[in-house]
Amino acid sequence: MKLELRGITKVFGPLVANDHIDLVVEPGEIHALLGENGAGKSTLMNVLYGLYDPDGGQILLDDTPVTFPGPGDAVRAGIGMVHQHFMLVPVFTVAESVALGYEPTGLAGLLDPAAHSLGILDLASARRKVRDISERFGFHVDPDALIEELPVGVQQRVEIIKALSRDAKILILDEPTAVLTPQETDELIKIMGELKAAGTSIVFITHKLREVRAIADRITVIRRGKVVGEAGPESTETELASLMVGRSVNLAVDKTAAQPRDNGMVVSDLTVLNGATAVVDHVSFEVRGGEILAIAGVQGNGQTELAEVILGIDEAAAGSITLDGEELLGKSVRQRLRAGLGFVPEDRSTDGVVASFTIAENLVLDLYSTEEFSRGPSLNLGKIAENAEHRTTEFDVRLTNITDPISTLSGGNAQKVVLAREMSRPLRLLVASQPTRGLDVGSIEFVHKRIVAERDHGTPVVIVSTELDEVLALADRVAVMYRGRIIGIIDAAESGPGGISRDVLGLMMAGVPLDDAVAQAAGHQSVLAGADKAAEGKDLT
Structure with missing residues (x-):
């Protein structure tokens, strides 16, 4: 299946996240999407997957314009997405996980409407799908294994099986190697090659330049919401990095x-x-x-x-x-x-910032009661603002105003705030x-x-x-x-x-x-x- 995005535009208030983006993914092609944090890659894929409505442009499948009011419509059209954070229930089996959301109720539902309303699953059908897809692509996944007992790399294969079980012709992989060992990454690259050989088109989102060069047929680079270039796997990592950020790296x-x-x-x-x-x-x-x-x-x-x-x-x-x-x-x-002790937590959204606080306030979370930033029971707002202006400039935090809630920042820019706070004392x-x-x-x-x-x-x-x-x-x-x-x-x-x-x-x-x-x-x-x-x-x- 051929995918074409024409002039896709998505606007959030004054921010143009996607600015007339054109992208073509040919049948059986692995197309890498590269871009720095906040460039608009995830927004673009969320538009494609029906999570966002575009503010302009067209999506075409095999040269036919389509619209996706929701992810279910995208799935029915043959688009699957494997998110960076797996959408699996630990206590479910593989077969139950594959059936979840698209439950094949089978004869039980036809013969007994009450059973259908209760969602009784035809797990035999789900097991067959897992076995068939697993054997076809060499996944080696047991349909009756519990998710919580599987290694992370196998859990990712379950997510891919979920997408393929719904007849995905185009597969979006969002940062797929983030939690894999190098050996598991090599296995995933092999699997992607097999999917490509079977005619599946893959959109591969990653920041790991080594992997892009190893697997991609073509590479599209996005910077600040716009396509700034295309490259091939023969491009060096330095060339790709420079395209991503607009300067030598x-x-x-x-x-x-x-x-x-x-x-x-x-x-x-x-x-x-x-x-x-x-x-x-x-x-x-x-x-x-x-x-x-x-x-x-x-x-x-x-x-x-x-x-x-x-x-x-x-x-x-x-x-x-x-x-x-x-x-x-x-x-x-x-x-x-x-x-x-300076501490940069693994999960910035839970442990690193207070979402409702301003950017300036988050920059002094562990310093606000010191003499520099307080006068008795009162905060020294001038010093807090001065500190924020200095730190956000030093760490290149992209923002509108230091008085905005930190929740308005992209994840990477919020990470820069945490780093600026912890490494500037x-x-x-x-x-x-x-x-x-x-x-x-x-x-x-x-x-x-x-x-x-x-x-x-x-x-x-x-x-x-x-x-x-x-x-x-x-x-x-x-x-x-x-x-x-x-x-x-x-x-x-x-x-x-x-x-x-x-x-x-x-x-x-x-x-x-x-x-x-x-x-x-x-x-x-x-x-x-x-x-x-x-x-x-x-x-x-």
Whole structure:
């Protein structure tokens, strides 16, 4: 099925989110959509999927104009969407999840109208669909498996099966690799290739330039609501990044070797419980002043709980956390912040900002009662406004007015506000969870520079990230978490040829111990080298 968008325009008040956008996706094509945060990619896809009504332009399927009053209409027309945050019910089986919302009630509903009204499912039909699609594309998904017991990569396949079970001819994948290990990402890229071979058109939204070049047939770049160019997979990552932000971008992180100091944070035998389950299981590590320790792993392996117990949101069942020899456990969140802990939470909307507060107020959430921003019981509004103007300029926060609620900002710009607040005061420790999530490449470049500068100032820095490129670029040492435990800590200086590789880290993220991961990765590289040598021999003949 051919998709064409002609002159799509979407306006929110004074903001033109989509400005006469043209886009053509050919049948059986993987078309990547690139753009910095707030460029209008998600808005465009929400228009296509029937979540927003366009203010101008046309949508055409196989050269026929169509309109979608809602997502159900888009689904019936053959458009499926896999959202970044999966829409699955943990206690449901795969078959039940696939049937949800489009329940095949079968004979039970025809013979008994009461049963139909109660939504009795024809799960046999749902199971058949799961098996048929799974076998066709090599998904290896058990229709009777519980969602909560499946790895994240398999859960994503369930979302794709849901879309394909409704005869999707065009599949929108929104940041599909955000929660996958490198190996799962490779599997997804293989699956996308198989879907393409079967005639499915794919719109692939991602900020990961490496993946775009690996899988896309064509690339459309959007900047500030407009299409600014098209590119092919032969374009370099630097060229694509420059198109996205409108200027040259340095994708490499410039940093010298760390100069660690004796002071820092020491975590000893730390355990955090969720009911009877240890979500952080006897974890020990240290991060010294002047170094960056990255906590790597697939999301959901205890990293969130580890970061939150350092801040004091969660309580530890056992263990110790000391900062410069001073015990943090037992201190309140405010005491830890006042002691010099900077904290960038994983979920900015829940833990990082107060949606109804202004942008200026959010920039002083943990400082408002200090002498700089208050006079007794009264806030110093002039100083708060002055601080906001300075910080939003420094961190390139795109806004209309600092007095607007922070809820008016895009997610990435709200993230910049959190970073500006936490990184613009003297720190003794910085803990940042997913610090560049939702940011464009230009903003990532800036944030990475600030994190390295904080390290070079002598601050111990802990980064929690699921982005392997970010981990390898920033870390002086890497600790890999799996099911609540640290299964290995490695010196990032060993990364690269002849040392710890992306493959090794990816295997560790899947639970393989360090020594076994090194052996497996070495074996894999030997196979590849043998294949390359054989190919060279054929070329010579």
